[in-house]
Amino acid sequence: MRFPPVGVDQVLGLLKIIHNLGGRADAMYVNDAVDADMGDLSHVVDAAEALGLVKAQGGDLELTAEGRLAVERPVREFQKRLRDKLGSLEPFASLLKFITEAGRVEFEEALKFIQSLGYDADSAKKIIDWAVFAQLVEIDDGDWVVPA
Structure with missing residues (x-):
């Protein structure tokens, strides 16, 4: 898989939003907050998944343990x-x-x-x-x- 060309800030923003929503969220709710249109959001999610930070399942986005650490630790x-x-x-x-x-x-x-x-x-x-x-x-x- 080719690493999606998205910004570091977009991935970190996605992680923070999901974290603030309890660690799991519907992708449709996340879309507006990430500062990306639906096409771009899929690339942001792909990058986060490639890094093992997020799992996408049936329209939901869930932080992995690694994703939680990325948000909660320095x-x-x-x-x-x-x-x-x-x-x-x-x-x-x-x-x-x-x-x-x-x-x-x-x-x-x-x-x-x-x-x-x-x-x-x-x-x-x-x-x-x-x-x-x-x-x-x-x-x-x-x-x-x-x-x-």
Whole structure:
């Protein structure tokens, strides 16, 4: 499965909304609060499922134990867990290998690499945002992407 190009904030927002609704909610109630239309919500849910944070069953969305921890614990703990998870998912594993082998790459070169994997420019930026958030990579001097 290809990782959906959604924002970190969209997934975290989804988790918080479901948490505030008792840990389980009808997807129709969640849609307006996530700042996404129904098409985009499905991508946000797909990303959350790929990360093991949410289970979708018959129109309901339910937080997993990992999803609850993501909302209830400090962000740093979530970032550590996410780092382990994303490091083995595509396109993050390929991006990390590409950057690690090079030592550092220009930001634009990292974007082009992700685009070569089938993502558009906006989606490639979201993938890098996830990698930075999960502390797989860092942006150095504003122009370089380096392993974290």
